[in-house]
Amino acid sequence: MKVVIITGSPHKNGTTAYLTEQFIKGAEEAGHEIFRFDAAAKDVHPCIACEKCHGDVPVCVFKDDMQELNPHLIEADAIVLVSPIYYYDINAQLKAVIDRFYANDAVLHGSKKAVLMVAMADDTMESAEGALASFKGMAKYLEWEIAGTVVGVNCMTPSMIKNTDYPKQAYELGKAL
Template structure:
């Protein structure tokens, strides 16, 4: 069965390590006949949630007129969501956290999705990424029917391109192929 796969790449650095892993995941998913789209979060204008509750008063419509409404529609329509972030100070970057926070307007509509997580870090220990993964799990725990399907640990990747030739590159491709 072909699936709609949405890749959310939150690295502020185009062509960075986490984005390279996204691209490999996408390649595998496309080769398996899935419909795949990547959103480079840094290209989107997404304001911070200010807990004004405007979305509750406006049927899930945020008071901000930015790009998040479009991203949220795509998250709701997807079968599979890939969330990718570099690890900053042992947690996800601000771009990903801001995106997650802004789903509050319609998070109850993000139902029955398969989730894959991609994290890259300079540290070469997987344990260094656990707080990042717990952040993702905190989000998906709030979503009805969310299923964690896989994690790609891009360890030992500080400089742009460090991830090339790593096991994580191969793993990302294979995981995408098996969506």
């Protein structure tokens, strides 16, 4: 299975990077092919809704790092979104990538699995509710099958998440994909 992982965090060794590594470990052990795109280290312009991608010559006006990601997105059997929670939602770096799905909206519909993994400081689920609702809505709209979610509560720092069950959940989700 071709798996595309898109992360949002600027922390190379942060909490969600650790979840990502564990997910990849499980997925590689299961024989899946991984393409990882760390949005915070890439040049991805936010969508400006110019609609050129839906015009006579359908092409995005931005020639940035989405050009690297797009072929992998289209071919992917599974798409894994990973983000720290920033103000009750996924962060801007990941959202900018998701909004740019718009240029390939028609071909991205159907036949894909989807995963969301987030981590946050709060010790209740409340901060993740917005991100989970958006993810469920997006998966429904794009006709993607939700393969699982990992929501790391009380995980402000990598040392905190390493002492929880969440890395194991990420590993097992990758393995079971």
